[in-house]
Structures are given as structure tokens and as C-alpha cells.
Amino acid sequence: MPWTTRSDLRGPVLAYLERHPAEHGELEDLLAALDTGTDPTCRATLPGHITCxxxxxxxxxxxxxxxxxxGGQAPAPGGHLEAGDQAxxxxxxxxxxxAAGIAAGELCLTPQLLGMPIDIDVQRVGGSPAKGEPADQHYDVRFAFYLADGRPGTTPEAEEASGIEWRPFEQVGSPTLRAKLLDSALDGRPEPVNASVLIFDDQGRYLLHLRDNYPDICEPGAFALLGGGRETVDRSLEETLRRELGEEVPGLALRVLEPFAVERAISTEGLSVPVQVFAGRWNGDPAALRLCEGVLLHWCPPELLHRLRLSDSTRDLIHRHAKQQALAPRPRPLPPSSGGGTALTVIGAHLYLEDDQGRVLLGLRHPDSAYAGNTWxxxxxxxxxxxxxxxxxREAFEExxxxxxxxxxEFAHAVHLVDRAGDRPRMQMVFRAHRWTGMPEVREPDKxxxxxxxxxxxxxxxxxxxARAAIDGIRAGRTYTELGW
Known part of the structure; x- marks a missing residue:
């Protein structure tokens, strides 16, 4: 199997079975073949092999x-694998x-399935019992795609095809594929499936990532933005981006991420990739960060971008953002108080998190903390x-x-308090999170x-x-408490 590895074959099959565990029995022989020395991608392999x-x-x-x-059949375009296929x-x-003259660049992945098969159909083809010839078994692995821009022109293969049809889901020829389509939320409307971030500082510089010079990755050896592809566990593209940043550059925590633009990139397979670009301000030293992917991180002012190897789209994106930043008024810091004896209230955001046993998450503050040292x-x-x-x-991810x-x-409780006479009042807002990903870990041991x-x-x-007053109030169904007044 020179064109790919067995893990490249097992990955899509196992991902599919996680979504459709009832089909494990149908694919047992295929999984067994992947564990042996046989080549399930070769059309000569019997009793069965893979098609796509x-x-x-x-x-x-x-x-x-x-x-x-x-034969008058009208299937979805597909066939046997060839030596040049990389996946x-x-x-x-x-x-x-x-089969249809549609190039990869005219398509994009679906946000619901990404690169996971939508269907794996076991097809029994040919064979002659009279001659003692066994039927050939195909494991047809089917991938779903959306049209990136409307409907492209099609050029059916002249030797074997007489034309094309666009069939509604309920008229799709394959029963297994038809059932999955009707049970899906697939609507044919492309959405961003990747996320990247424009990281800029107060000096107007942009943080660029020099990628590894490997031929099988996007933009090898070029400067690019940090980010990556959405995974099926991600509930939003901001979650995708924060997960990718945690994997690529642990410790690079952006307080606020603002959507900036949706751009178009090309994947290693040649697919069109809508990318949600976020923007986030960070004033730090990239040399102090641990980089897990790529070669280096470097601040670069927009006027020097022409000296770097990076895509035209990334260069244009940075210049657009820099122009917007130059025109935007900088926020003025709020004074500690205003006239007439009015005191501005400090706002705090707090997380009320319960596990499946109804227990509440609390953290033990560092003894040297300026506030509430050695206290939960x-x-x-x-x-x-x-x-x-x-x-x-932001705090949930950073801490x-x-x-x-x-x-x-959702909002759960507010405590309006004054710690001591003469102190600034504080509005401590407590929010309940119904869902989250990750296990609590100490990421700021100094706090x-x-x-x-x-x-x-x-x-x-x-x-x-x-905090105790807020917990008591939440349990009692109250939404407001005053302390110290």
C-alpha cells in the first residue's frame, strides 16, 4: 500500500463507526483486512476491497x-482507488x-461532517455461482461536499456517462445514503470550517507563525496566521481557535477574540476552505512562549510584510486590519470616579459550575494573593x-x-458589596455554565x-x-444579595 498508511484508512472508518455503531458488524471484515497484510485498496483483493x-x-x-x-444506472460519482491517491x-x-468535470476547488467540506464519511455501503458486485466465481464485495466509502459557489459547470465523462442528474434527498439512489441524508441537517450552504487569528499589539505589529517546510501541509515554509481546522467536538469556531492555540502555543491566551472577516483558502486536497478570521490584542514576548508546531513566532509591522514569504491573501488581510485599527479611536481609560461624589462600581464575573453530582467548583487561592489568600x-x-x-x-480558559x-x-446571581467603609463598591456577577469542555486544571499557579x-x-x-452568599442565594432561588452596606 505505497500511497497511504493503514492509519489513514482506519481513521475514517473508525470515525464513521463512532457515529454509526450499529454498522460495526457489516464492516468487521474490512477492519480485519486493515489489521492483516492484505491491501484493501487494491481492486484485485478478494473477497472485498475499498471504493470511494x-x-x-x-x-x-x-x-x-x-x-x-x-445499465441505465445513475449513482453518485465514484470508483476504485489508484496509486496516485493520497487518501x-x-x-x-x-x-x-x-466523472463530472468538477474540480476540488469548486467544493468545500460540510461543517456537519468535515472530512468524515457520510456513509460506508457494503456492495456485492458480480460473481457467477455456475462457474464457482465468488461475488466481489465493495466497501464504498462516501464523502459529502458542498458547492463552494453556486452550481459549477459539469462535463460528464463521454465514454461512460450520458449526463448528470440533481436528485432531492428522498430520490437518492442508494438506500443507505438516502437514509443518512434524510436524517441529517445538511443544507448545501457553505460555512467556515477553519479559524485563524490576527494577533496584534499596541505598537501595530502582527504576530506571524513560520510554518514547517513539509510538503504535505498548507503553506509549507511560509509565514502564516495561527489557527486550524474545526473538529466535530468543537461547538463554535471560537472554541476551535482556542483549542488550536492551546495545542500550538500553550500559554498564549487571548482575552478577547472578535470576528473580523471570512476568507477563502485552499486545502492540501485542493478544496475551497472558508476561514473565519478573528482578531485579538496581545502584548507579550513570543520568545517566552513554548511553540509546539512550526519554527518560530515573530512580531512584524505591516510595512515589512513585503519582505516575508506569505500568501497574498494573508498580506492583504493584515493591511486591511491595520488600516481599520488606524482609523478606529482608541478607548479612553475610565477615571476612578466621576464628579458629584458618584463612585464607579468594579464589575467582577464569576463562574458557578456544577458537576453531574451537583458539586460546585471552587479554587484554593495562592497564599500570596493580594485578595483572599489561602481561601476557596x-x-x-x-x-x-x-x-x-x-x-x-476568557477567565475560564486562562485559569x-x-x-x-x-x-x-446564563446569569445566576449578583452580590453588590463594599468590603470596608470607603472602598469602591463591587458588583460581583455570578454566571452558571450548563455545558463546557475540558477538565479543570491549574494554569496560573501563582494565583x-x-x-x-x-x-x-x-x-x-x-x-x-x-461566594458563600452567592451559593446560598442560588440554591434558594434568589438572584440578588447585598453585603457590607
């Missing part, structure tokens, strides 16, 4: 079918190009130039490695020594007083 098909979906939820001259998905794209407290932080929910999402989507957050789940009826001592 492309399921192209348009914006009217219709699927491309090829009308064959022989199963690449084989499906080649078959589509040959919520995961919390002060709001900067951001909303309270944005602050909560404990938890990824929380703003849509999964927190441990994260632990506690039964609300057996909280540790000492606990920050207003």
Missing part, C-alpha cells in the same frame, strides 16, 4: 448523480473530477474592556483550561493552587464570604 464516492450537495438539498450509458477523500475527489473562591476575574460574559469565558461557549452561559468539586452542604473553610 463523492456526494455533492447543492443549495436546494439535491445530490449529483451520473447517468451511466451501460480516501482524495480518491473521491479524483473520481468526481473524472469561584473562578473569577475583573471585567476589562469587555462584556461580563466575555470576561467569564482552568475550560472552554465555554457564551450561548451556554490558584488547586481546583476541587465541593458539595454545597459541605463547603470547605475558609470560603470568600460573598
Amino acid at each position: 464516492s463523492a456526494v455533492v450537495i447543492d443549495r436546494d438539498r439535491r445530490v449529483l448523480h451520473i447517468q451511466h450509458k451501460a 480516501l477523500l482524495a480518491a473521491a475527489l479524483r473520481e468526481l473530477s473524472e 473562591h469561584f473562578l473569577a476575574g475583573h471585567c476589562e474592556q469587555e462584556s461580563a460574559v466575555s470576561c467569564l469565558v 482552568a483550561g475550560l472552554v465555554i461557549h457564551p450561548a451556554d452561559v 490558584c493552587l488547586a481546583w476541587q468539586w465541593w458539595d454545597p452542604d459541605g463547603l470547605p473553610a475558609p470560603v470568600v464570604p460573598y
